[in-house]
Amino acid sequence: MVRSSEARFVGHRVSTGIQTSDGVDFKPRELDRDATFYVAGHRGLVGSAIVRRLEAGGFNRVVGRASSELDLKDRGAVFDYFAAEKPAYVALAAAKVGGILANNTYPVDFLSDNLRIQLNVMDAAREQGVERMIFLGSSCIYPKYAEQPIREDSLLTGHLEPTNDAYAIAKIAGIMQVQAVRRQYGLPWISAMPTNLYGPNDNFSPKGSHVLPALIRRYDEAAREEADSVTNWGTGNPRREFLHVDDLADAVLYLMEHYDGPSQVNVGTGSDVTIREIAETIGHVVGFEGATEWDTSKPDGTPQKLLDVSYLAEQGWTAQISLEEGLRRTVEWYREHRDELRE
Numbered sequence: 528m529v530r531s532s533e534a535r536f537v538g539h540r541v542s543t544g545i546q547t548s549d550g551v552d553f554k555p556r557e558l559d560r561d562a563t564f565y566v567a568g569h570r571g572l573v574g575s576a577i578v579r580r581l582e583a584g585g586f587n588r589v590v591g592r593a594s595s596e597l598d599l600k601d602r603g604a605v606f607d608y609f610a611a612e613k614p615a616y617v618a619l620a621a622a623k624v625g626g627i628l629a630n631n632t633y634p635v636d637f638l639s640d641n642l643r644i645q646l647n648v649m650d651a652a653r654e655q656g657v658e659r660m661i662f663l664g665s666s667c668i669y670p671k672y673a674e675q676p677i678r679e680d681s682l683l684t685g686h687l688e689p690t691n692d693a694y695a696i697a698k699i700a701g702i703m704q705v706q707a708v709r710r711q712y713g714l715p716w717i718s719a720m721p722t723n724l725y726g727p728n729d730n731f732s733p734k735g736s737h738v739l740p741a742l743i744r745r746y747d748e749a750a751r752e753e754a755d756s757v758t759n760w761g762t763g764n765p766r767r768e769f770l771h772v773d774d775l776a777d778a779v780l781y782l783m784e785h786y787d788g789p790s791q792v793n794v795g796t797g798s799d800v801t802i803r804e805i806a807e808t809i810g811h812v813v814g815f816e817g818a819t820e821w822d823t824s825k826p827d828g829t830p831q832k833l834l835d836v837s838y839l840a841e842q843g844w845t846a847q848i849s850l851e852e853g854l855r856r857t858v859e860w861y862r863e864h865r866d867e868l869r870e
């Protein structure tokens with residue numbers, strides 16, 4: 528395997544070695560706080576956290592458009608937007624996103640929408656010569672039975688998890704597009720692969736959400752109604768790694784200012800818990816005193832998804848927000864906003 532300490536050129540493809548060099552000659556540096564920074568998906572969980580991080584970091588021209596104003600599936604509109612706005616930097620955090628059930632039920636949407644959004648944004652950004660782009664993928668790009676913790680060079684070494692294979696293929700195509708733009712046009716674009724995320728502005732809808740917001744909502748409602756029991760999906764045995772989205776946003780800016788290379792970079796905490804454990808913790812935090820049951824007719828998905836974050840640590844970044852602290856903040860946010868959430 529090729530790590531940064533033993534960099535060599537390993538070829539033009541989505542590679543099974545960490546590609547640390549592809550001929551792009553770029554030294555990462557501090558971004559210009561007065562340049563235009565477009566955050567695609569700025570109202571979502573990830574995009575809104577990136578906006579908060581950029582504004583706290585002194586960026587003066589952070590721009591975004593809601594999907595109702597600019598549908599990123601509309602190629603002509605995306606090209607017009609880039610031609611008018613001419614952003615110097617782009618964080619691509621707009622996507623069709625959902626939990627295990629949504630991914631499993633609507634694979635066409637997860638494949639087609641995401642391919643279209645990525646192609647349009649990256650083609651338009653390339654046409655305008657955007658200096659720095661970060662594409663956000665997901666840990667589900669790795670094989671279902673990848674060796675744990677999952678290293679970047681596990682990509683394309685095995686079969687995908689079937690509940691989210693369509694979404695994963697779209698994300699793998701995104702990594703390839705970044706690598707292809709680097710190779711053909713020499714633009715220093717990068718990709719980051721976050722683990723499962725949570726935090727403010729998450730999707731808390733019962734059928735569409737990821738597990739952590741689903742459990743916060745379910746246990747909070749049960750606690751308020753003094754219900755005897757709640758029923759979660761699957762067996763509770765799968766293991767997941769949870770990263771607070773403010774940590775992710777910090778990593779996004781850090782990578783844009785400190786990392787350049789064709790390999791996607793894993794972003795996580797380096798530790799995981801079972802779904803049963805996270806359910807018990809959330810039940811405790813919201814004050815639920817009843818029983819927890821498991822509906823094993825619902826899918827478990829990947830048995831374990833824990834990222835190897837040593838490559839990111841080598842670049843100089845590690846997560847700061849503990850799961851306990853992140854959960855406490857997210858439950859607090861949910862309680863303040865539960866009456867105004869998207870369905």
Ligand SMILES: NC(=O)C1=CN([C@@H]2O[C@H](COP(=O)(O)OP(=O)(O)OC[C@H]3O[C@@H](n4cnc5c(N)ncnc54)[C@H](OP(=O)(O)O)[C@@H]3O)[C@@H](O)[C@H]2O)C=CC1
Nearest residue numbers: 568570571572573593594598599620621622624665723724
């Ligand atoms: N949530 C997670 O656990 C993880 C997320 N990621 C990645 O992070 C990125 C963001 O995810 P997350 O923030 O959770 O998702 P959200 O659903 O919270 O936000 C996605 C955003 O994308 C925008 N969007 C979707 N479709 C379109 C469209 N056709 N045109 C314009 N905008 C559109 C939405 O805009 P609007 O609100 O205006 O409709 C929305 O704000 C994705 O690439 C995802 O793969 C990676 C790993 C884990």
Ligand SMILES: C[C@H]1O[C@H](OP(=O)(O)OP(=O)(O)OC[C@H]2O[C@@H](n3cnc4c(=O)[nH]c(N)nc43)[C@H](O)[C@@H]2O)[C@@H](O)[C@@H](O)C1=O
Nearest residue numbers: 626627630665667691736737738741759760761826827828
């Ligand atoms: C980030 C990642 O997210 C998705 O993958 P996932 O990690 O499997 O997603 P999840 O958060 O929805 O579930 C995690 C685990 O939790 C269990 N579980 C229990 N009870 C609920 C529940 O109520 N809702 C949900 N959603 N899951 C539940 C559930 O059965 C599973 O075992 C990808 O499709 C893809 O989108 C992706 O990239």
